Amino acid sequence: MDRMMQSIADKVKNQIRLSKEDGLYLYQSTDLLAIGELARFKKQAVSGANIFFNVNQHINLTNICTSRCKFCAFGVDADENASYVMTPQEAFEYGAAAVEYGITEFHIVSAMHPDMPFDYYLGIVRDLHQAFPQIHIQAFTAVEIFYFAQISGLSVRQVLQALQDAGLGSLPGGGAEILNDEIRSQLCPRKAMSQDWLDVHRTAHQLGMKTNCTMLFGHIESCEDRILHLLALRQLQDEEPGFQAFIPLPFLPENTGLAHLKRTSAVDDIKTLAISRLMLDNIDHIKAFWVMLGIDVAQLAFFFGADDIDGTVYEEKIMHAAGARTGKAISKEDIIALIKEAGCIPVERDTLYNVLKTY
Numbered sequence: 293m294d295r296m297m298q299s300i301a302d303k304v305k306n307q308i309r310l311s312k313e314d315g316l317y318l319y320q321s322t323d324l325l326a327i328g329e330l331a332r333f334k335k336q337a338v339s340g341a342n343i344f345f346n347v348n349q350h351i352n353l354t355n356i357c358t359s360r361c362k363f364c365a366f367g368v369d370a371d372e373n374a375s376y377v378m379t380p381q382e383a384f385e386y387g388a389a390a391v392e393y394g395i396t397e398f399h400i401v402s403a404m405h406p407d408m409p410f411d412y413y414l415g416i417v418r419d420l421h422q423a424f425p426q427i428h429i430q431a432f433t434a435v436e437i438f439y440f441a442q443i444s445g446l447s448v449r450q451v452l453q454a455l456q457d458a459g460l461g462s463l464p465g466g467g468a469e470i471l472n473d474e475i476r477s478q479l480c481p482r483k484a485m486s487q488d489w490l491d492v493h494r495t496a497h498q499l500g501m502k503t504n505c506t507m508l509f510g511h512i513e514s515c516e517d518r519i520l521h522l523l524a525l526r527q528l529q530d531e532e533p534g535f536q537a538f539i540p541l542p543f544l545p546e547n548t549g550l551a552h553l554k555r556t557s558a559v560d561d562i563k564t565l566a567i568s569r570l571m572l573d574n575i576d577h578i579k580a581f582w583v584m585l586g587i588d589v590a591q592l593a594f595f596f597g598a599d600d601i602d603g604t605v606y607e608e609k610i611m612h613a614a615g616a617r618t619g620k621a622i623s624k625e626d627i628i629a630l631i632k633e634a635g636c637i638p639v640e641r642d643t644l645y646n647v648l649k650t651y
């Protein structure tokens with residue numbers, strides 16, 4: 293171990309916060325096992341041998357999107373063959389059909405539809421919550437919330453309050469991409485910019501809602517952009533806590549406007565997970581989202597700082613449109629088996645990380 297890595301190790305062991313320079317050094321280092329050991333140490337301090345998962349149903353209401361981000365394979369124009377929009381009744385039935393499988397969460401993420409009014413989304417949340425009050429609704433990225441404010445004329449706070457009154461429990465972490473407006477202007481100029489994204493989460497936290505956060509990496513950003521992104525999340529969590537989990541998402545180029553780029557390597561995926569664990573010392577959970585990482589890398593991630601593998605995800609469309617090679621669902625039994633095989637303890641949680649069952 294060289295001097296810089298030793299100094300970082302000392303900081304981690306003594307719970308001293310890592311700096312931007314530390315993060316950049318970790319990205320430059322090829323000592324993946326040393327980085328992993330430190331990340332595992334941090335993970336053990338927070339979650340012990342536990343690996344969390346939940347049982348949820350993804351509902352993607354529409355794929356018709358005015359934003360057409362370059363990295364997205366999900367959004368389409370209304371006149372394309374693959375376009376769809378669920379009626380409120382279809383959305384309700386889609387969610388209701390999963391209830392018998394023991395789901396504890398409806399996970400609703402969609403696109404920025406040009407015509408559907410805010411009331412459409414509000415009504416779907418209200419209907420699901422009234423029929424299934426025991427099931428947590430985690431819905432709408434900060435980008436969607438920001439868009440709802442634009443189309444309704446309400447403020448972000450009013451939008452969040454209306455959704456909270458209708459039954460929204462928490463926000464997912466999507467739409468953060470890379471919190472750098474120069475990059476956003478190139479990749480997704482029509483949607484919420486960095487500060488808008490952060491402000492939605494700040495407001496949600498002020499309203500008592502938990503949220504998650506993400507980072508889409510492996511496209512046109514640099515390692516410095518990634519570290520600055522992590523620092524922006526860490527700062528918001530210091531100022532207005534409410535993030536439960538951070539989810540690093542490797543960019544999947546297939547069918548996107550950046551299809552000429554290569555998919556990230558397993559080493560980059562694992563290193564980014566580990567560095568996230570080390571830099572985000574104030575966010576408890578680091579999620580290895582198997583849908584994008586693949587099951588094999590997600591399982592390895594348990595040794596590199598991850599303590600969550602997301603859920604059984606009954607059906608997911610967004611990442612699969614971009615060529616996610618995983619199946620669209622994984623059974624609870626399979627999740628439990630792959631966690632145990634890694635020598636960890638499978639813990640079924642609800643959306644807010646209350647323990648439901650340890651296996």
Ligand code: SF4
Pocket residue numbers: 357358359360361364365366367402403404435480483
């Ligand atoms: S990432 Fe979201 S906002 Fe961008 S095109 Fe895809 S669905 Fe639309």
